[in-house]
Amino acid sequence: MAVYTEVTDEALAAFLALYDIGAVVAYRGIAEGVENSNYALKTTQGDFILTLYEKRVNTADLPWFLGLMEHLAAQGLSCPLPVRARDGRNLNPLAGKVAAITTFLPGVWPRRVLTEHCEPLGEALAKLHLAGEGFALARRNGLGPDAWAPLLEKCEDADAVQPGLGGELAGWLKDIVADWPQGLPVGHIHADLFPDNVFFLDGKISGLIDFYFACTDIYAYDIAVCLNAWCFERDFSFNITKSRALLRGYMAHRALSDAEADALPVLAQGAAMRFLLTRLYDWLNTPPGALVTPKDPMDYYRRLRFHLAAKDASAYGL
Amino acid sequence: MAVYTEVTDEALAAFLALYDIGAVVAYRGIAEGVENSNYALKTTQGDFILTLYEKRVNTADLPWFLGLMEHLAAQGLSCPLPVRARDGRNLNPLAGKVAAITTFLPGVWPRRVLTEHCEPLGEALAKLHLAGEGFALARRNGLGPDAWAPLLEKCEDADAVQPGLGGELAGWLKDIVADWPQGLPVGHIHADLFPDNVFFLDGKISGLIDFYFACTDIYAYDIAVCLNAWCFERDFSFNITKSRALLRGYMAHRALSDAEADALPVLAQGAAMRFLLTRLYDWLNTPPGALVTPKDPMDYYRRLRFHLAAKDASAYGL
Numbered sequence: 001m002a003v004y005t006e007v008t009d010e011a012l013a014a015f016l017a018l019y020d021i022g023a024v025v026a027y028r029g030i031a032e033g034v035e036n037s038n039y040a041l042k043t044t045q046g047d048f049i050l051t052l053y054e055k056r057v058n059t060a061d062l063p064w065f066l067g068l069m070e071h072l073a074a075q076g077l078s079c080p081l082p083v084r085a086r087d088g089r090n091l092n093p094l095a096g097k098v099a100a101i102t103t104f105l106p107g108v109w110p111r112r113v114l115t116e117h118c119e120p121l122g123e124a125l126a127k128l129h130l131a132g133e134g135f136a137l138a139r140r141n142g143l144g145p146d147a148w149a150p151l152l153e154k155c156e157d158a159d160a161v162q163p164g165l166g167g168e169l170a171g172w173l174k175d176i177v178a179d180w181p182q183g184l185p186v187g188h189i190h191a192d193l194f195p196d197n198v199f200f201l202d203g204k205i206s207g208l209i210d211f212y213f214a215c216t217d218i219y220a221y222d223i224a225v226c227l228n229a230w231c232f233e234r235d236f237s238f239n240i241t242k243s244r245a246l247l248r249g250y251m252a253h254r255a256l257s258d259a260e261a262d263a264l265p266v267l268a269q270g271a272a273m274r275f276l277l278t279r280l281y282d283w284l285n286t287p288p289g290a291l292v293t294p295k296d297p298m299d300y301y302r303r304l305r306f307h308l309a310a311k312d313a314s315a316y317g318l
Numbered sequence: 319m320a321v322y323t324e325v326t327d328e329a330l331a332a333f334l335a336l337y338d339i340g341a342v343v344a345y346r347g348i349a350e351g352v353e354n355s356n357y358a359l360k361t362t363q364g365d366f367i368l369t370l371y372e373k374r375v376n377t378a379d380l381p382w383f384l385g386l387m388e389h390l391a392a393q394g395l396s397c398p399l400p401v402r403a404r405d406g407r408n409l410n411p412l413a414g415k416v417a418a419i420t421t422f423l424p425g426v427w428p429r430r431v432l433t434e435h436c437e438p439l440g441e442a443l444a445k446l447h448l449a450g451e452g453f454a455l456a457r458r459n460g461l462g463p464d465a466w467a468p469l470l471e472k473c474e475d476a477d478a479v480q481p482g483l484g485g486e487l488a489g490w491l492k493d494i495v496a497d498w499p500q501g502l503p504v505g506h507i508h509a510d511l512f513p514d515n516v517f518f519l520d521g522k523i524s525g526l527i528d529f530y531f532a533c534t535d536i537y538a539y540d541i542a543v544c545l546n547a548w549c550f551e552r553d554f555s556f557n558i559t560k561s562r563a564l565l566r567g568y569m570a571h572r573a574l575s576d577a578e579a580d581a582l583p584v585l586a587q588g589a590a591m592r593f594l595l596t597r598l599y600d601w602l603n604t605p606p607g608a609l610v611t612p613k614d615p616m617d618y619y620r621r622l623r624f625h626l627a628a629k630d631a632s633a634y635g636l
Contacts, residue, residue: 008429009518025424025519028358031347040346040358042424111326176389178423200327201343309363 005037005052007095012050015094015150018085019101021045032196035212047104049080052097057212059098064139065211066090066100067112068132068188075131078207079236080105094309106252107199107206113230118242121198122249124205125190125226129219129254132188138216143274145177150276155257157284161297172308176270181218181263189222191215220260223250224267227316228275228303244317253314261318265310272307323355323370326432333412336403337419339363350514351528360424365422367398375530378418378477382457383529384408384418386450386506393449396525400421408443425517425524431548436560439516440567442523443508443544447537447572450506454587456534459509461592463495469595471598472584475602479615487594490626494588500580507540508532512547538578541568542585545634546593546621554620562635583628590625594618 006013016024022044027285030038031090032048037052053059066082070090073081080102083088091098110117152173158166161290190197192213199207223246231242250256279297286294310316325333325345329390334342340362347355348367356371371380384400391399394626398420400408409416419590428435459465476484508515510531517525526536541564568574597615604612629636 006429009426010430012426026422026427026517027426029349030358031349040348047360104344108327108330108342108345111324111327199344 003299005054005095005097007039007050007052011095011150014082015092015099016043018087018092019083020086021048021083021101028225033241038046040141041101048083049102049104051102052099054097057121061139062091062098062100065135065214066265067137068135068214069102069211071135072128072131075134077128077131077288078105078205079211080207080209082234086252105199105207105209107197107201109199111195113215113242115239115245116203117195117198117200118230118245120200120205121193121230122246122251123225123253124198124208124249125193126250126253128190128208129187129222135188139188139214141189141215141217143191143213143278144215145180145193145270146215148156148177148273148277149171151281153285155277155280158280161280161283161302172304173273176266177272179266180270181259181266182244184220184260184263185257186217187219188214189217189219190223191217192227193222193226200221204250218263218267220256220263221267221271224248224264225254227264227268228271228300228307231316232303232306236299236306238306238315239316240317247316247318251306255316261313264313264316264318268307268310272304276304321416323372323413325357325368325370329413329591333410333417334361336405336410337401338404339366339401339419343547359419363428365421366401367422368417369420370412370577372415378410379457380416380456382416383532385531386453386454386532389422389453390396390449391531393452394421395446395449396523397508397529398525398527406449422528423517423525425519427514427517429513430562431513433557433560434521435516435518436548436563437515438518438521438523439511439544440541440564440569440575441571441584442516442526442567443511443540444568444571446508446526447505447540453506457506457532459507459532459533459535461509461596462496462533462535463588466491466591466595469599473595473598473602476598479601480619481602483619487591487598489572490587490622491591494584494591497584499577499584502536502538502560502578502581503575504535505537506532509535509543511540511544536581536585537572537601538581539585539589541565541574542582542589545582545586546589546618546625549625549634550621554624554635555619556624558633565634565636574636579631582631582634582636583625584636585630586625587622590618590622594622 025042027041027042030040035056036054039050040052067088070082071078072079083101084090084094091100125287152169197210226246227243231239233239276297279295282294283297329624343360345357345359348358353374354372357368359366359368387397388400390397401419402408403410470487515528544564549557550612551557594615597613598631600612
């Protein structure tokens with residue numbers, strides 16, 4: 001939940017004057033998303049989302065993110081479409097930040113993941129991968145394997161979270177990076193497709209949001225992120241029925257090669273490591289009284305241990 | 319900003335089935351309000367607000383709050399109108415809490431208070447007082463003068479915020495309670511009409527929200543709350559132009575007696591004491607990592623000192 005930047009009426013009116021979307025009827029801060037400030041904006045022409053990019057997003061990457069969203073929307077994928085100002089720009093300054101307006105997507109993200117959600121999710125992920133193919137520009141994954149060791153080094157107090165945690169993670173990290181697959185199919189991936197980024201309506205997916213970790217990386221890594229985010233129960237047991245449904249949905253639209261299937265355990269280990277490390281860093285570095293409550297990194301420690309024990313893709317129901 | 323209770327799709331669908339307002343199109347947590355969980359709910363029939371009442375609101379008071387809102391709306395005041403379920407109830411269980419649906423009000427609350435906001439605010443406050451007259455039931459102010467000493471007693475560590483604070487507040491509190499006016503006109507007051515509870519559209523007030531501190535108390539005390547909440551600048555200097563505009567707006571619709579005017583300094587002291595004490599209590603009792611960041615109580619210490627130095631109503635421009 002996050003509204004970091006308050007926008008005065010005057011600043012908002014001046015900003016909206018750049019666009020052709022009518023006058024403000026309401027805007028309310030949205031208590032979702034942790035990286036940026038999001039407002040539900042209602043104008044005389046309809047509903048929109050106003051996003052102010054906060055410091056964790058590199059503004060140099062914004063044109064790429066918005067370009068990808070525009071490309072995906074043009075391919076028929078339901079994702080927020082950046083609205084262009086009268087002069088054609090889709091990024092403009094607001095309250096000392098850079099801001100964008102995107103279309104409003106109907107739907108509700110699942111607070112509790114059910115098996116029924118997982119097959120449509122897999123389908124949507126495969127469609128996202130296919131739809132991204134024509135977008136020529138690439139963006140490096142800033143939270144890929146080469147980012148993990150430097151991130152762990154910054155978590156000097158890891159052992160304060162659990163005795164021996166720092167050393168344990170360093171050992172696993174080394175193994176995962178050494179085993180990291182080469183030569184797998186690569187393209188544009190979402191890289192953060194958690195339940196709160198997937199809207200459903202009447203049992204069908206109505207939209208995918210929050211492309212601000214999107215990058216160009218191994219397609220199957222995106223599946224591995226979803227296995228982590230969608231297929232564990234609250235007690236951290238792995239639900240193979242959910243992962244089977246997810247993979248079935250995915251493979252209905254994009255076949256997985258043997259090499260991709262074989263790599264699932266190490267990719268899932270890497271995905272768990274990535275979320276464990278960013279959460280651990282936030283856990284150790286969020287000042288008391290901050291607006292955002294850090295999430296417990298140990299949730300991913302438990303997921304990581306499951307993936308470390310996975311011998312092959314059969315652990316995921318393949 | 320606050321969303322304390324997450325509502326699953328299934329629970330929401332079952333809840334909405336009690337009402338005749340269409341099917342869910344979207345619901346998003348709103349990052350505003352600190353007492354309850356609020357969702358912007360869009361259905362096939364329009365926009366609504368879904369509120370789940372959290373533990374700080376006494377559920378026994380809810381029928382009174384909702385009854386007052388219904389009464390005020392019927393009198394033509396723009397405030398959220400509780401929507402009744404098919405069986406006539408306006409409160410129903412949801413996710414282990416009690417919840418209500420109210421109509422959506424257009425408008426934007428002023429992030430920066432300008433003098434132009436203050437006259438319409440005063441007018442709206444007087445209209446609120448007049449509109450409430452026909453609502454027969456009374457509700458005691460749970461944060462009135464008799465609540466302050468017990469609240470201060472619970473702030474044992476007050477001196478950790480500022481050396482000597484506890485003793486200083488105890489002394490002032492005793493004086494304010496001793497000087498508290500008797501016999502002033504009483505009726506239903508909002509008691510928490512801060513800028514984030516007042517929506518404007520095109521320079522006019524489009525609605526008042528958040529009636530969950532409303533009670534039956536001295537009308538002029540409601541003015542005193544607004545003098546605290548609207549008329550100080552960021553450096554805590556008092557802006558008499560704003561207070562004059564506020565009082566002018568108020569008196570255009572409801573005359574102030576001499577006794578009410580004379581009581582403004584002590585009422586303003588009491589209002590500052592009330593917000594100082596609840597903030598101080600929250601400041602000392604909010605666990606690290608809580609979802610809500612406590613507000614600095616010393617903002618009201620500074621306001622209180624201004625009011626303690628006010629000799630009479632001329633300090634407020636009367």
